[in-house]
Amino acid sequence: EMLIQREIYFASPAQLNDPYDCRLNVRDALSTAIAKAAEAKNQALDKHLNRFRRMDRVYDKMQADIQGAGVFSLARSPKNVLMWSHYADNHRGFAVGFQLSEKFTTHRNSEQIFGAADAYYAKANPFSEFFEEFAPRATNSDWNEFWTSILEIGLRAKGDVWAYEFEVRILRKIPG
Helix, strand or coil: CHHHHCCCCCECHHHCCCCCCCCCCHHHHHHHHHHHHHHCCCHHHHHHHHHHHCCHHHHHHHHHHHHCCEEEEEECCCCCHHHHHHHCCCCCCCCCCCCCCHHHCCCCCCCCEEEEEECEEECCCHHHHHHHHHHHHCCHHHHHHHHHHHHHHHHHEEEHHHHHHCEEEEEECCCC
């Protein structure tokens, strides 16, 4: 279909084969970051992080945006035997290579694509690390950067057990 119709399909997070893919909890990650700052007795970081706690009602919207987005998954290598085993109908078929145009790598376009990036493989919820890095430098004018970063992390992060895939994802605001 992709070659005949010249269309690609963006799966919703619920359609991805890893049951934890795109299901990271933003609110829990913030709590973890706050607990780590308190344990380290880092009062400045704790103060910055607690500003984000006051936005608690926003996190449900963020989770909904992540769950309502679309993901087009690609692999960096056409020679990965595990990828052929998992995704290529018992090693049948052929690999198609893509060279991504600017349309797929920039924000604000008619296809509602907001970027292409490598999957981020993590042992733990990467939102905690994001909050720790972003909070000290955040200002009120950083809202768009904050929202976009949360959305991208939520759609790019995968458990480190999947690192063999060397996945690249094109992210879209809606599935289909």
